[in-house]
Amino acid sequence: MANHHALETLVQALRVLPGVGVKSAQRMAFHLLQHDRAAAQRLSAALLHAVNRVGHCQCCNTFTEEAVCPTCSDTRRDRALLCVVETPADQDALERTGAYQGLFFVLMGKLSPLDGVGPKDIGIKALFDRVDALAPDGQTEVREVILATNFTAEGETTAHVITQGLKDRGIRITRLARGVPVGSELEYVDLGTIAHALVDRR
């Protein structure tokens, strides 16, 4: 699409989206300009609005438009429990279970030395400050940190680094249980998962 400056700029701008190559970006630009210019305008406004309005919760580090997000402001939640997740999507998944009533801390990433992501690039320091924060009675609020980072190499590394950083504080540090997924047949479950399920049997 040479010689079309505004179009070329749009295609390049769309390529910053994760998973979008030049072909997809061209298809997206074509779709928006040919079939849905109103949607393109809405997307433009939504991007600008989000960039200007969305910041990080002072308490749990997730995206929010307020200083403290609605979850952290909710007084019905158990403030002694702090569940550490990688992303807001992971927090969502835990919330949807309805099985957790404590608070969260969202790292907004995971340690990934190969990609140059170290402890300073994700919210690990902020997590330690959060754990050390004092309640009005002068005691630390958090009694248990539940590590719910993903069960990938990077998620495990992140969990390990957090465990090391939080030891000697007298706080319980737990990890989500590994085991056989609900509804699955043993024959098709990978061996590492079965081994963990054996060790963690109850």
Added chain:
Amino acid sequence: MANHHALETLVQALRVLPGVGVKSAQRMAFHLLQHDRAAAQRLSAALLHAVNRVGHCQCCNTFTEEAVCPTCSDTRRDRALLCVVETPADQDALERTGAYQGLFFVLMGKLSPLDGVGPKDIGIKALFDRVDALAPDGQTEVREVILATNFTAEGETTAHVITQGLKDRGIRITRLARGVPVGSELEYVDLGTIAHALVDRR
């Protein structure tokens, strides 16, 4: 990501992009807000700029910021040849071959009755007007229409409808040759293609 209004709006707005579901949209929003807010602002501006500036070439119907696109304005091109393609990306592919010096007409779509796309929804009427347009000498300029719609059911239907509409005008109507792709081994070429290559042998 409940309770985050600006974020929720952004995720919904991203879902209008072709091939983007809710998971991809959430990943895109997370990436932009966490890692590249400058890119989000650039994308917002590029969308608005393109919507406001990009229109259709009066001559060939492709996207352009001018009344007549640079290709149609190019006086070195052979104005007797008109190659009909579905999209600007198809035009690009033909241009990159360097083997074609005529003009183009871009339908900006294909006939697709199952999706409710009829002749009025794509540039077929504009194509007929273009073919009938008179040059300064009072003669029609176009001597040959080359149908380069895709070799899919919809592309073939589109080519057929155009052929019917243009007959009795004394214009040569041709179709891109079907045959065995360059560099391919017969063993792995589909039978329909081999059959066409046999019929069209030269």
